[in-house]
Amino acid sequence: METTHRVVVGDARSLASIDDESVELVITSPPYPMIEMWDELFAELDPAIETALEAGDGDEAFSLMHDQLARVWDEVSRVLVDGGIACVNVGDATRSIGDRFRVYQNHARVATDFESRGFDPLPDVLWRKPTNSAAKFMGSGMLAPNAYVTLEHEHVLIFRKAGGSRSFEPGANRRYEAAYFWEERNRWFSDLWSDVTGELQQLGADGARDRSAAFPFEIPYRLCCMYSVYGDTVLDPFWGTGTTSLAAMCAGRSSIGVELDEGLVSVFDERVGEVQSMATDVGRRRLARHRDFVASRRDEGASLSYESSHYDFPVTTSQERDLRLYSVESVERERLPSGRRYRLDHTPLAAE
Template structure:
């Protein structure tokens, strides 16, 4: 089995290089409006944003920044297949302008725009980025009423284009079964609150790259790709950054095509391919190890399992897991300047 992984270093407000109706799943985390690290990037695309910030006009700057993102959300409607899923990881922003502290609700603004575009909203996920930093509490300390609630969570908004995807052919049904996840993974992944993930701290060598990178943890796209697509599907990320979604797609046996505005990320992304083979196979081994530990505990509590996985010959809870197969990543090769090919075990 092979997959291809292409990066287009252009603005994703016009994804002309992606064919209409060719993407099965989008997993992305855009620049967050009203987070200061993104001011320069947004202002470069619209001088009005820079003027609004200088004028301390937060609501106007917020709306203008989202107008930049709206163009990408609009083009997603074109590239996503009917029945395809879009997952947007986004955090709200807090900011003080001209002495006025306010929350800027990025998640609700994106939700509104996606609904206007035509997508249907599905139940989403909150994941907690809990921190023990002493300065996480904002405002007037222990004196009411000027203290503010901490902001330690992000939203994963989930949308679908049209109705539920169907698998009609026998080979499609078989591939779907091989793409299954474990019962206990389902219970954790499809809960509406994730508490077992932490934000990612990146050791990036270039100061300019550091200023424009805010990668989410690998497990965010890795889980979402397993949850909302099958092997061989095409995953896309219009705000690729340092390549987390690309590598998660590679680890999950999915094809990938994505956009990244910053050319400086090219070397960083392709250097990551040197490590993804071992990392993927370690993750697979860990998933199997965790499952075997689960089997041991459940057998002790509830007795023998009724079903056996056909590939690994270990117990599973449901019939849907009997053909589950975690393909190991064998190699990754660079095909051209912006494309890689991954090869997997059968």
């Protein structure tokens, strides 16, 4: 199996290099409006945003920031296949503008923007992010009524482009090989993810990106497995440090990433150097967890009804029998005038 991964240096508000209806899945985490670290970026996209912030008009700044994101959602709608899925990880923002403190509900505005483009909202996920702070309250501490609930979660919003569920040929091998284990489904399709930790990302001595609790690998990897099959293409229009591409590589999907900062694209070559060992490790951990699940069920006196076609263990349902994981055998790099392209050969991951 071969996958192709393209990284484009450019503005996601115009995805002219991507054909209509050529992407099956979108996974992204955009800059969060009304988070101060992104003020400068949004102001560069629309100077009226800086004017609104300086005037103390938080509502106007919030609206204008989302207007810029909405131009990307227009492109997402164009390039997604009918029935394709878009997953958007976004957090809300708390901020004082002038003499007003409030929460800016980014997730609600993103949901409204997708619905207005004909997407059907699906049940979403709350990602509860661990915090190490012992003094995490905001406001007046122990004195009512002016303390505030601390935001310790982000949203993974999930939308389906109009057109109904995707259809496949009966018995399509790539779909059955891309199945997930029964116990994985029970964990992944919960509406609360509290077992996913953030990541510290420090790239380059020039401080190209230095922020904690960034988009962790586990989120796009799960979403790739949940909402796509082998052979699909995954797009991240806010590519950042390339985590979605890494997840797609390890999951045996092709990918396209779009990123404004050429420096981040250059640094990504270092991360690709780890993808062979990373894909093998991810696959072996999934197999090991399933073996632990089988052992636990047997200890409880239960039996699993079906035998895996490719591995030396039973599975719970008939849909899991042809499940097969892949490792990365080789990586071929190609420098493009406006980015990078990677071709990966995948080979079935053998049982240990």
